[in-house]
Amino acid sequence: MVARAAGAVIARTEGDVMVDDAPSDVMRPITGGARRHWLPPELLSIILLLGLWELVPRLFNSPWLPPFSDVVIALGEIYDRGLLIENVLASLRSLGIGYGVSVVVGLVVGSLMGRFRVVEAALDVFVEAALFTPSLILAPIFFAIFGLGDETRIAVVVAYALPVVILNTSSGVRTVDPGLIEMARSFGCSEVTLARRVLLPASAPLTLEGMRLGLGRAIKGMINGEVFIALTGLGGLASTYGSQLDSAKVLAVSLVVLIIAVVTNWVFSKFERRATRWLN
Amino acid sequence: MQPRSDHDAGERADGRSGIAVCDCSKTFVGRDGNPVQALDHISFDVRDREFVSILGPSGCGKTTLLRIIGGLIELDEGDVTIDGKSVDGPGPDRAIVFQSFALLPWLDIQSNVAFGLQLRGANRKERLETAREFVKMVGLEGFEKRLPKELSGGMQQRVGLARALAVDPRILLLDEPFGALDEQTRRILQEQLLEIWERERKTAVFITHSIDEALFLSDRIIVMSPRPGRVHRIVVNPLSRPRTREIERSSEFADLKAELWDELRGMHDEVAS
Numbered sequence: 001m002v003a004r005a006a007g008a009v010i011a012r013t014e015g016d017v018m019v020d021d022a023p024s025d026v027m028r029p030i031t032g033g034a035r036r037h038w039l040p041p042e043l044l045s046i047i048l049l050l051g052l053w054e055l056v057p058r059l060f061n062s063p064w065l066p067p068f069s070d071v072v073i074a075l076g077e078i079y080d081r082g083l084l085i086e087n088v089l090a091s092l093r094s095l096g097i098g099y100g101v102s103v104v105v106g107l108v109v110g111s112l113m114g115r116f117r118v119v120e121a122a123l124d125v126f127v128e129a130a131l132f133t134p135s136l137i138l139a140p141i142f143f144a145i146f147g148l149g150d151e152t153r154i155a156v157v158v159a160y161a162l163p164v165v166i167l168n169t170s171s172g173v174r175t176v177d178p179g180l181i182e183m184a185r186s187f188g189c190s191e192v193t194l195a196r197r198v199l200l201p202a203s204a205p206l207t208l209e210g211m212r213l214g215l216g217r218a219i220k221g222m223i224n225g226e227v228f229i230a231l232t233g234l235g236g237l238a239s240t241y242g243s244q245l246d247s248a249k250v251l252a253v254s255l256v257v258l259i260i261a262v263v264t265n266w267v268f269s270k271f272e273r274r275a276t277r278w279l280n
Numbered sequence: 281m282q283p284r285s286d287h288d289a290g291e292r293a294d295g296r297s298g299i300a301v302c303d304c305s306k307t308f309v310g311r312d313g314n315p316v317q318a319l320d321h322i323s324f325d326v327r328d329r330e331f332v333s334i335l336g337p338s339g340c341g342k343t344t345l346l347r348i349i350g351g352l353i354e355l356d357e358g359d360v361t362i363d364g365k366s367v368d369g370p371g372p373d374r375a376i377v378f379q380s381f382a383l384l385p386w387l388d389i390q391s392n393v394a395f396g397l398q399l400r401g402a403n404r405k406e407r408l409e410t411a412r413e414f415v416k417m418v419g420l421e422g423f424e425k426r427l428p429k430e431l432s433g434g435m436q437q438r439v440g441l442a443r444a445l446a447v448d449p450r451i452l453l454l455d456e457p458f459g460a461l462d463e464q465t466r467r468i469l470q471e472q473l474l475e476i477w478e479r480e481r482k483t484a485v486f487i488t489h490s491i492d493e494a495l496f497l498s499d500r501i502i503v504m505s506p507r508p509g510r511v512h513r514i515v516v517n518p519l520s521r522p523r524t525r526e527i528e529r530s531s532e533f534a535d536l537k538a539e540l541w542d543e544l545r546g547m548h549d550e551v552a553s
Contacts, residue, residue, distance in 0.1 A: 049460070160351075166398065177379060177380075179380045179382045179384075180382055180384065181380070182347075182352060182378070182467070183376070183378060183382035184399065185352060185370060185376075186350055186351075186352060186370050186375070186376045186391065187395065187399040187400065187447065188369075188370050188371070188372065188399060188400065189399050193399060197395075197398075197399070201386050202384075202385075202386075204386075232340040278385050278386040278427055278429070279385075
């Protein structure tokens with residue numbers, strides 16, 4: 001139950017990532033036109049959904065599916081007990097560190113793989129495998145290395161987020177226009193300067209997309225790590241309430257995760273759009 | 281022409297000034313895995329402040345040759361020297377103008393022009409001032425803050441030219457710089473290049489497959505033949521400088537053009553005039 005709730009949350013955010021992807025420019029004039037409505041359609045659909053969430057459970061009166069207002073009340077209770085902020089911060093901390101490590105390592109390793117055939121030949125198999133392997137399989141290994149501490153959960157976040165950052169960065173760097181590389185070399189550009197001034201900016205559209213997908217996966221990894229490995233943070237909280245069969249509180253925690261996912265994705269998209277404005 | 285030949289004679293006395301391409305060969309591995317010889321024992325020299333065009337059909341290795349002089353590709357055999365020193369990589373004495381423009385699409389025009397200076401460690405103030413000066417020189421004043429995608433092809437190549445000139449190279453290497461442009465734009469840019477060259481008098485090596493372009497611009501034309509690339513003939517262009525478009529209507533121009541056509545006729549495809 002708990003795992004499914006968390007999974008559903010993530011599926012939603014990743015779904016948004018995909019849908020929002022390519023046609024955003026094409027769509028923009030339409031949303032621009034829609035802005036003249038008295039309510040933005042996004043908000044309208046949320047209100048409708050919440051309305052359904054409030055009404056439908058009342059018809060069936062099932063303890064497994066509490067109405068929205070009960071979930072909000074449950075959220076208030078969690079907050080009152082001082083559990084919400086503390087666990088949000090704990091979760092965000094492992095998310096932040098894990099994602100930060102993933103981005104730094106991903107950019108470096110991905111750039112090297114994209115630039116040098118040898119590095120790609122050596123690492124590609126492992127990175128591809130890591131992308132498709134459910135990272136939780138690695139949990140026992142992380143246990144063995146890091147014990148039950150923060151490091152294990154951070155390692156799970158990295159295991160989730162890193163492969164997609166590496167792969168997108170390497171294909172971004174690999175497909176940089178060779179003419180630009182040659183131009184930079186003709187002005188005496190060193191490899192490091194080349195990476196900084198040409199390869200990374202030129203591959204930014206793909207690299208940033210990888211970082212955004214990586215962010216979604218990092219959130220997934222954060223919750224999974226907390227649910228299945230160490231009962232802390234939001235995942236731990238949800239897991240605890242799940243074992244108490246308290247659906248309202250489980251959904252309340254899920255709601256918080258969903259909000260975190262949507263907000264981070266929204267912020268990142270803004271940043272991404274700004275950074276790739278030079279593209280057509 | 282007169283004062284220049286005196287100058288040339290002086291420089292040639294020691295045989296060390298300018299570019300010397302000696303017995304250069306280069307073989308690539310082709311797509312099918314078999315070796316393809318791009319250059320076969322090429323030799324010629326380019327004097328200081330001379331404008332030399334390398335004319336030939338596609339597949340004659342002229343772009344490879346330019347990249348070798350630019351230090352971007354290594355030779356298999358032979359030697360390229362600049363003022364007597366062997367080329368072993370790109371250097372501040374040379375700058376290349378590319379057929380594909382090779383502008384960085386995320387930088388505005390001014391930053392693109394300043395890019396070479398930036399790589400060579402110029403400070404910000406110096407960069408911006410120099411960039412502004414060269415943006416003006418190629419007639420793009422007012423476009424400093426635009427992105428490359430907002431400019432036409434001809435304007436983009438002017439940025440490429442300004443970027444190369446901004447690092448103040450002694451030698452300008454131009455790789456079919458106007459090959460991607462329409463005829464009208466290309467003629468305007470030829471005139472502009474000639475005007476800048478008359479003023480700056482940089483040594484210039486200009487790759488082209490257009491006879492008209494080679495005749496209009498250069499002092500000498502190195503005609504290459506393809507597969508493998510060889511120097512077929514070196515033609516001295518006697519047309520006087522400074523040149524205007526009028527020159528294309530002279531009988532001298534027509535004769536030279538006919539002569540070059542005869543040279544190229546036997547060779548392969550894609551020789552445009």
